[in-house]
Amino acid sequence: MSKSDRIQAGLAKRYRAEKRFRLYGILAIAVAISFLVVMLTAIGIRGVGAFQQTHVALTVTFDEQHIKDNNWQGMVKDAMRKAFPDVTSRRDKRALYKLMSSGAGFDLQTMFKDDPSLLGQVRTVWLPSSDDIDMLMKGTIDREAAEGDRRVSNKEIAWIDRWLADDAIELQFNMRFFTAGDSREPELAGILGAFMGSLFSLSVCFALSFPLGIMTAVYLEEFAPKNRWTDLIEVNINNLAAVPSIVFGLLGLAVFLNFFLLPRSAPLVGGMVLALMTLPTIIIAARAALRAVPPSIREAAFGMGASQVQTVMHHVLPLAMPGMLTGTIIGMAQALGESAPLLMIGMVAFIVDIPGGFTDPATALPVQIYLWADSPERAFSERTAAAIIVLVGFLIAMNLLAVILRRRFERRW
């Protein structure tokens, strides 16, 4: 066999190997992307339900006695008894009352506060049902399952069917999810408290890390002499960027809480910890932006007699600003999704009130997701997924903003 024959003979095998190798690459990408798609759709399907909530139309009498006693839930119970006059035994009545959320009375109270002329009147009001009924309406609790296996009894289903026949029960947009704080009752829980906590933390984080990051980057790129000290700072920043986030939380706990005695669970401390964590990201991005400004700009400014500080402030910094902002937005997006360091400084408490300031106890969106994911109620799992949709929505918006900024202001010199 001649040499070229031997090569010819091996060729088919080598081409097969080539194709296989290429296929591995495509498979790897397919695996990664299909995981992304599966994860996002699984969470999306689970979560969209939470944007709707089962409401029941009840004919409520704004009874003077109940209003005087501040017994708003009693008003709901009266309306329930009126809707089902045939329910008489105590046990059945108790089961009947449980169809409605314990927050239904609160809704009546707000209604009355807004419009005191309701006193003594009879109105048909849509009120939230309990979470089990909500799950039944959405099909998460299976009607066909054996009675012992589901959380809703046959009797309760019969009552709901009567409502269904009268069109007195339906899914409505779940406004409360966006306007309420946390709650033990899934149907009353909302993300506004966690959202405000995130907003306050991120404001602190931005106010600290943006100026600090940019000043550090300007110093390192434009002023610093090349010596051991600046080398040390550089190595330091690169290492800080890779330190696990939970370690920043430990730092916050030991230094901010136990040494400086700042309040626990406060967005102020959360923001400070997140600022330390995002600082390296911002510094690295800002330095890249400064490096992208060509030296000719600086030389022209020097040539006109500008000092070094003037050159940087008037020419280099404005030109590098879009790049710096892009890096900062990406850093903020990271900080928004971060939860581990916040667990360390106590931003995991159960907080019903919506925080109104930087030192009020608060949680953050990702921490709220973590807390809800731990709750056993089925309805909370739906709400967790919905909160994830909101969080990921914000992250996508921030990253898109960064991309648009980059496209809009990107300059090729």
Place this chain on the structure above:
Amino acid sequence: MYVTPARRAKKAVEAAIKLILIASSTVAILTTVGIVASLLLEALRFFGEIPLTDFLFGLEWSPQTAIRADQVGSSGSFGAIPLFAGTLLISAIALLVATPVGLFAAIYLAEYAHVNVRNWVKPLLEILAGIPTVVYGFFAALVVAPWLRGTGEAVGFDVSSESALAAGLVMGVMITPLISSLSDDVINAVPQTMRDGSFGLGATKSETIRNVVLPAALPGIMGGLLLAASRAIGETMIVVMAAGLAANLTANPLQAVTTVTVQIVTLLTGDQEFDSAKTLAAFALGLMLFVSTLVLNVIALHIVKKYREQYD
């Protein structure tokens, strides 16, 4: 009136500005000093109560210290070996998933993919990196773990509902984009002349990649893998939500294990008296975590940097 040429206001202002800039650049140093000092001080107090050797080599982890002295099992034991083993097991699973997927994705994107494909696929992979870890944790606990349990039952394996496998698999996907983007960078940094030389000798594309490009890019890829390993070790939310709480010394990926980060979170959330050995133990664990990730990072950054200098 106060600003006169003789005052040299500009000089003073600029000196002040420079001073402020220098001061802000020390914040990064101060952060590191703060981390080291706080971890070290608290850990030293912990080692004052529990001997270092008991902590490093002990096989028993049950940090519940008793409220009353006569309680059963009142002396908490702080042997961290099960935690280290659990952390390594989950990280190893993650790397076993992420290394082939990330590396092959990087090779395909760098060597085969059309520019248009690359422009679409790269941002998609970056989305994976941008998703908060709490989302991965939710997915692992709610979808992957039950699915693994179900499949295991069908095949006849007893899979724990908080198995190391579920947390490891999902963590693997999380660190895949890190490996793929770092590998992509180093593969692109291999000079085209080396590929051309190989093609000239008659090698196919895959032969060129395997015999020329990958060996040349190997140090950089190793650096990327080390960085990914340090991410996996320090990852918190996925394991807090999907891995177990009880210390369990096992190499079986189907069982529940706990990790260093999970224990830090459980020790420090909820009610705590600050000076108990229990809370101080969290700082000792934090110190171990910081030191091990720091060593990995320093080696990785050194390798990556050294490698870059070769071809520039």
